[in-house]
Amino acid sequence: MKYTKLGSTGLDISVLCLGGMSFGDPARGVQKWSLDEEASRAIIRQALDAGINFFDTANVYSAGSAEEILGRALRDFAQRDDIVLATKLGLPMHSGPNGSGLSRKVIFTELDNSLRRLGTDYIDLYQIHRWDDSTPIEETMEALHDAVKSGKVRYIGASTMWAWQFSKAQYVATLNGWTRFVSMQNHYNLLMREEEREMMPLLEDMGVGMMPWSPLARGRLARPWGESTERFETDPRAHHLYRDEDKTIVDTVAKVAANRGVTMGQVALAWVLRNPLVDSPVVGASKPYQFEEALAALDLELTDEEVAELEAPYTPRWPTQ
Numbered sequence: 243m244k245y246t247k248l249g250s251t252g253l254d255i256s257v258l259c260l261g262g263m264s265f266g267d268p269a270r271g272v273q274k275w276s277l278d279e280e281a282s283r284a285i286i287r288q289a290l291d292a293g294i295n296f297f298d299t300a301n302v303y304s305a306g307s308a309e310e311i312l313g314r315a316l317r318d319f320a321q322r323d324d325i326v327l328a329t330k331l332g333l334p335m336h337s338g339p340n341g342s343g344l345s346r347k348v349i350f351t352e353l354d355n356s357l358r359r360l361g362t363d364y365i366d367l368y369q370i371h372r373w374d375d376s377t378p379i380e381e382t383m384e385a386l387h388d389a390v391k392s393g394k395v396r397y398i399g400a401s402t403m404w405a406w407q408f409s410k411a412q413y414v415a416t417l418n419g420w421t422r423f424v425s426m427q428n429h430y431n432l433l434m435r436e437e438e439r440e441m442m443p444l445l446e447d448m449g450v451g452m453m454p455w456s457p458l459a460r461g462r463l464a465r466p467w468g469e470s471t472e473r474f475e476t477d478p479r480a481h482h483l484y485r486d487e488d489k490t491i492v493d494t495v496a497k498v499a500a501n502r503g504v505t506m507g508q509v510a511l512a513w514v515l516r517n518p519l520v521d522s523p524v525v526g527a528s529k530p531y532q533f534e535e536a537l538a539a540l541d542l543e544l545t546d547e548e549v550a551e552l553e554a555p556y557t558p559r560w561p562t563q
Contacts, residue, residue: 249445249521255326256296257515257540261524262297262309263300264282267307267311297326299328302330309356328367330368349386353394368386369398384420387418391421400423401426424450433484436560464510494555507535507539509542
């Protein structure tokens with residue numbers, strides 16, 4: 243396994259991050275395609291054996307079940323100090339008042355809940371899942387700063403927002419001497435490249451690490467266009483995030499993969515990894531072979547001609563969050 247620093251921090255992370263969205267107790271009925279604990283633990287163990295030290299999840303995944311499963315597996319299979327553990331908050335955990343968002347109350351409530359579910363006394367990277375229009379950014383940034391100073395959080399990160407919002411949050415933190423975000427978990431793959439316009443130059447200028455989510459576009463880039471999966475059939479966002487015109491890009495990935503004698507997933511992930519601003523893509527896996535493909539992508543060097551061919555069909559689109 244290769245390792246790198248997260249942005250301009252001194253934190254060592256594996257160049258692949260295992261995402262925990264596919265983990266969760268199916269009995270809770272949140273995601274029909276989620277893996278049960280036994281299957282989840284097999285993937286987590288596989289990642290650890292490969293040298294992965296960076297794990298990402300969120301409080302909202304499978305209504306907290308994903309954090310519980312990941313926490314138990316890491317306690318059984320690894321030493322806590324060897325692991326970089328990341329989670330997120332902000333999306334709805336219940337329908338009542340203070341069930342979502344980034345107020346001071348929600349931040350400290352959800353932080354304690356995540357610590358309990360994960361079975362740890364600190365989180366290495368605590369991320370806001372989305373921007374919260376209903377809470378002043380000053381309140382959010384001060385609360386996150388206090389979470390760091392409490393010792394419960396080591397670093398803070400953000401996910402999926404406009405560049406002006408991220409810039410404002412960083413400015414507010416700097417102005418008040420509060421902790422700044424060290425990472426951005428954003429939507430970036432061959433089917434969604436809008437982050438190249440404003441967010442990625444901003445991250446480079448600020449020395450902020452980038453850990454893209456859905457580098458395989460929820461699997462669309464890992465299989466021929468006409469093929470489907472249970473997740474694709476039952477996950478509404480899988481249809482919302484991409485469009486029919488993307489078939490041309492997917493077909494090009496298939497062509498390059500066939501010419502190189504590798505899988506489509508390897509090609510798509512190798513393209514993301516090729517970007518020097520990307521520190522560690524968040525990869526998900528529901529089957530062992532999918533994780534093996536992700537590992538193989540680390541050794542795949544695309545030529546400039548192949549990259550040009552892969553990028554040529556892309557057309558601008560409205561970013562989906």
